[in-house]
Amino acid sequence: MLETLVYKLMGRRPPVVLQRSANTELRAGDYGFYSHQQRLALNDLPQMDPVTWRLLEPDNAKALQSTTGLVAVLLDCRQIQQVDELQTLLVLVQQLLPVLQNQSPILLVSDSQAAISASHSACQSALTGFVRSLAKELGTKACRVNLLDLYGTDWPAASASVQFFLSPASAYISGQVLKLGEEAQAPMQCSVQPLAGKTALVTGAARGIGKAIASQLAAEGALVVGLDLPAAAPALDAVMQSLRGQSIALDLTGAEAPAQLLAQLQERRLSLDLVVHNAGVTRDKTLKNMALADWQLVLELNLNAQIRLNEALLGSAQLAAAASFVSLSSINGLAGQRGQCNYASAKSALGGYIQRMARTYPMHRFNAVAPGFIRTEMTEKMPWLIREIGQRFNSLGQAGEPSDVAHAVCFLLRPDNKACNAQVLRVCGQSLVGA
Structure with a gap:
């Protein structure tokens, strides 16, 4: 009763209660992947069992509707260079929402260092406002939305971050931007005990x-x-x-x-x-x-x-x-x-x-x-x-x-x-x- 009153005073609906995992393992199932103007093979993506990658295309809504539900979504937005290309995010997210399960994470990827024009830089910066706003819209579904700025690195160096943001370990992190650095790229270590020996x-x-x-x-x-x-x-x-x-x-x-x-x-x-x-x-x-x-x-x-x-x-x-x-x-x-x-x-x-x-x-x-x-x-x-x-x-x-x-x-x-x-x-x- 009192809890309902608090939500009414805040003008909000009660959210989905977070279900946290006891470990950092990813859930089995389909993980949607979209890459703007960059056709990557599935084996180019971070290899993380038990993930099954499903390629997403904004112009193929029927393929999305046929899925039983996406566990998580990874959107590679590094090549969004023109303002009118940002509308792809509108189309894609509108198609994703009906098949996105409660508590599913959405991770966008940018590269602010690799921008080749002022327009490209602007579009990469626009992703920050997009992510923080979408995170507020999806909060009651317990879906968190974050942005990973590769800042000149590539998938090998980003693998640990991708795994973390798509796993239950990041259940209470949303609307955040994490920037990576120019560090030597290291292969992914999918160990249950990554800190062994430390x-x-x-x-x-x-x-x-x-x-x-x-x-x-x-x-x-x-x-x-x-x-x-x-x-x-x-x-x-x-x-x-x-x-x-x-x-x-x-x-x-x-x-x-x-x-x-x-x-x-x-x-x-x-x-x-x-x-x-x-x-x-x-x-x-x-x-x-x-x-x-x-x-x-x-x-x-x-x-x-x-x-x-x-x-x-x-x-x-x-x-x-x-x-x-x-x-x-x-x-x-x-x-x-x-x-x-x-x-x-x-x-x-x-x-x-x-x-x-x-x-x-x-x-x-x-x-x-x-x-x-x-x-x-x-x-x-x-x-x-x-x-x-x-x-x-x-x-x-x-x-x-x-x-x-x-x-x-x-x-x-x-x-x-x-x-x-x-x-x-x-x-x-x-x-x-x-x-």
Whole structure:
């Protein structure tokens, strides 16, 4: 009753409840593929079992109507160069909608770097507005729509991203643009455990999103080293024991924390391949009423602790030669939020930080994930109305789960995803604020 009232107040229909998979495997079935003015053979596409590719043609509506339903759609729009060619998307999507199953993803592919004219550049940029608008229209069907900018790369380097966006692992990501980089093209690794043999550090791993990230890393084959405050040591130990990982109790705000972490890693003969900066804290007050101590604590743990820890790891024997880093940002950091000047400043700073670090240390990768409203113990304690509005205020009309963030983090850490660098991936169901 109250839930129906919330939707009526927002003028929206209740959405289809997301059905998430326990893994990142693609579903069996027909995957529609369209390439504008570029006839590609089916074997040129990313080879991902159990996918069956079905070629789509805008002028062949009968072929689409005869299908029992498409699981997902991949639209190669790199060769859309003239404004009148954009109407192909209108025709194609109108034909697709009747046979598109609920919760089916649509992924468009562009290449902003390869544009050969001003008109070509304009059309490639137009895809961003198209994707974000279509994602809002299809949200109640739980169909997410995203854009992958190959930026000079090709299918081999994009395979990990294509698999991720077409799989249940991206269930809470919609209306987003992910740009790849000019990285050496690597063959697709369709392993159930793509992180096997890797050692991963996760800060704030005792509960919530950090615990989910640690669990997913372990499921994908990594040895997890969980770090949290000494007060959280019992909970951290329990989590790490269940994952066959190792725990480190440490306060990251301490001046000696980086040196202490390196000493413990050295003592255990561990070298980190993956680093996930998840630990964070909030101290919300309007700026007028904010105490200096609250400002300092939030900036120290959410930002400065990451900077100091990375500085200590880089160049040390406790960091692998080609390590990958992921920082947890926030939609509130991108959009701003009343009473969170300290928190938003720290989370927003991470975008500029990872971009500079990616340029400075090209042998490593630095990315960030910006969660929206995620269902955790903390959000469950919010007043009902505030919680309901928060979790409905996105195109999918529902809250995310910690596992949604964990899947995104593991995607960015995959060794076959080297083309993805210096990016902030928003896991927010296309939040209507800041996305």
